[in-house]
Amino acid sequence: MPGILFLSHRVPFPPDRGDRIRSHHLLKALARLGPVHVGCFASEDGTGEDALARVAASACVVPRAKPLPLAGVEAVLSGKPVSLTAFHSRKLERWVRETIAREGIEAVVVFSGQMGQYVPADFGGPVVIDLCDVDSAKFQSYAEAGERVWLNGREARLLAAEEERLGARADATILISEAEAALYRSRLSDPAKANVQVIGNGIDAAFFDPAATTPHPALAGAAGQHFVFTGQMDYRPNEQAALWVIEALLPRLRANLPGATFHVVGRSPTRALMAHDGGPGVRVWGAVPDVRPFIAAADAVLAPLLIARGVQNKVLEAMAMARPVVLTPEAATGIAAEDGAQWLVCPPDPDAMAKRIAGLLADPARAAGLGAAARRFVCASHAWEAMLAPLAGLIAAGRQGHRHAA
Numbered sequence: 001m002p003g004i005l006f007l008s009h010r011v012p013f014p015p016d017r018g019d020r021i022r023s024h025h026l027l028k029a030l031a032r033l034g035p036v037h038v039g040c041f042a043s044e045d046g047t048g049e050d051a052l053a054r055v056a057a058s059a060c061v062v063p064r065a066k067p068l069p070l071a072g073v074e075a076v077l078s079g080k081p082v083s084l085t086a087f088h089s090r091k092l093e094r095w096v097r098e099t100i101a102r103e104g105i106e107a108v109v110v111f112s113g114q115m116g117q118y119v120p121a122d123f124g125g126p127v128v129i130d131l132c133d134v135d136s137a138k139f140q141s142y143a144e145a146g147e148r149v150w151l152n153g154r155e156a157r158l159l160a161a162e163e164e165r166l167g168a169r170a171d172a173t174i175l176i177s178e179a180e181a182a183l184y185r186s187r188l189s190d191p192a193k194a195n196v197q198v199i200g201n202g203i204d205a206a207f208f209d210p211a212a213t214t215p216h217p218a219l220a221g222a223a224g225q226h227f228v229f230t231g232q233m234d235y236r237p238n239e240q241a242a243l244w245v246i247e248a249l250l251p252r253l254r255a256n257l258p259g260a261t262f263h264v265v266g267r268s269p270t271r272a273l274m275a276h277d278g279g280p281g282v283r284v285w286g287a288v289p290d291v292r293p294f295i296a297a298a299d300a301v302l303a304p305l306l307i308a309r310g311v312q313n314k315v316l317e318a319m320a321m322a323r324p325v326v327l328t329p330e331a332a333t334g335i336a337a338e339d340g341a342q343w344l345v346c347p348p349d350p351d352a353m354a355k356r357i358a359g360l361l362a363d364p365a366r367a368a369g370l371g372a373a374a375r376r377f378v379c380a381s382h383a384w385e386a387m388l389a390p391l392a393g394l395i396a397a398g399r400q401g402h403r404h405a406a
Helices: 018-031 049-055 068-078 090-103 113-118 135-144 149-169 178-186 236-256 292-297 313-320 350-361 364-381 390-405
Strands: 004-008 036-041 058-062 107-111 127-132 172-175 196-198 226-230 261-265 282-286 300-303 325-327
Touching (some): 004 090, 004 113, 018 036, 018 049, 018 313, 036 049, 049 058, 107 390, 113 127, 127 149, 127 390, 135 149, 226 292, 236 350, 300 350, 313 325, 313 364
Parallel strands (some): 004 107, 036 058, 172 196, 226 261, 226 300
């Protein structure tokens, strides 16, 4: 049977962070269609390759050994985005061409814009590219916020050109939400050249099940109110959100709830975050074996992202765990829940958010009802298999289109 080539910027195992969760479930959906050959870069923690070997028909896992400063120099000299040079490997290029020739690859599916550079120009089969979100807009936001203005502005401009090239090259370009799709189209010089589709993020509701999780004793057994934020904590939007809670929101919460504690849960917390660990009402946990006990023990899960692209897995996970979620409009993008019914949406105003949280916790029955409604919503609307069902159709349509073109 002809195979599918799947290219991902990280090993899609284990599904324990945002990008790996999505790429993991994409791979599983593709494996149900036929043999999948996977080209990717090794994870920073060196895990996942054994699990990948059990799913993939073949795989090439390349160490990501290029230091970022070297990638930056290469990018400037070549006129390319740093994001592309950081994920460029001659070994992976060769493997892609050899695998296409040897295995009779019929379709190529790409996860993340960095990996589109590996699709050979002369490949004649269907190409589906999951951009997930609009990376160029993220870097533009950083530049507009005054962060490394020249570097981020350059990255935004060059990535936008690459995103346009990929849209024209692909038979289908996937974005994670209608808002991201609209943003992507708005940045194209000729939107008609791109077949833009939306496939949102899902949730494994059987895994994120409060009935199967024991709340963490350090939270459940401690007095006071406990608020949890989860994520990869060296990712700038996550760091920024957690610092905003610590510096702006938490003092206001503790003025009325002196026992309130904010728990930052996730790998690689930055130096700025660690400097707050042990301060009044702050605990920075770093990497943990399982985030579910922390979520289960939270009085509320906070997601006050100021810059957000796509659908936030952390939000879906907390909702599946039947916890009340308080989030900003940016973090709510791509999830069609209703404010006051399945979550609380509040602009990043610390006084307003503290007031809504205090009101919620003053009514335990309402808080429990909000969490229960959140779980019902994600179970009904965000199961992974249902979310990824259109993928087979996109590949089949690409095959049909190429047969007609021939």
